[in-house]
Amino acid sequence: MNQSAFDDDPDKEQPLDPAAERLQRKLKRLLGVSSLIMVLGFIAVFAAILYRVTSGDAQADLDEIAATVAIEANAQVVDIEIADGRIVALLRTENGTYLVYIDPATGREIGRTEFVSR
Numbered sequence: 001m002n003q004s005a006f007d008d009d010p011d012k013e014q015p016l017d018p019a020a021e022r023l024q025r026k027l028k029r030l031l032g033v034s035s036l037i038m039v040l041g042f043i044a045v046f047a048a049i050l051y052r053v054t055s056g057d058a059q060a061d062l063d064e065i066a067a068t069v070a071i072e073a074n075a076q077v078v079d080i081e082i083a084d085g086r087i088v089a090l091l092r093t094e095n096g097t098y099l100v101y102i103d104p105a106t107g108r109e110i111g112r113t114e115f116v117s118r
Contacts, residue, residue, distance in 0.1 A: 075093045086110060
């Protein structure tokens with residue numbers, strides 16, 4: 001009996017010509033390189049997130065924060081922030097508006113920035 005073309009195994013693939021094989025190897029290599037770059041990118045992003053979450057800001061412990069901070073008698077506290085390990089307070093007085101830098105451990109004023117209009 002004669003075997004017809006319909007009896008061929010459907011799972012069997014025809015061999016590729018050399019040009020198609022070279023192209024297939026190049027595409028596999030490109031896929032591998034781009035996948036490696038993607039994985040390294042994900043690792044870098046997750047490492048940065050983990051670093052930010054675990055390191056936190058260098059803030060003083062509650063035992064190291066001063067209990068009281070002296071400001072001018074007629075000053076109004078508008079805003080307070082912690083920046084670079086210092087307390088930064090925005091104060092408004094009759095004479096103008098100031099940024100006051102305070103050492104959190106001692107409660108003493110480190111510096112002052114005055115806002116003036118020009």
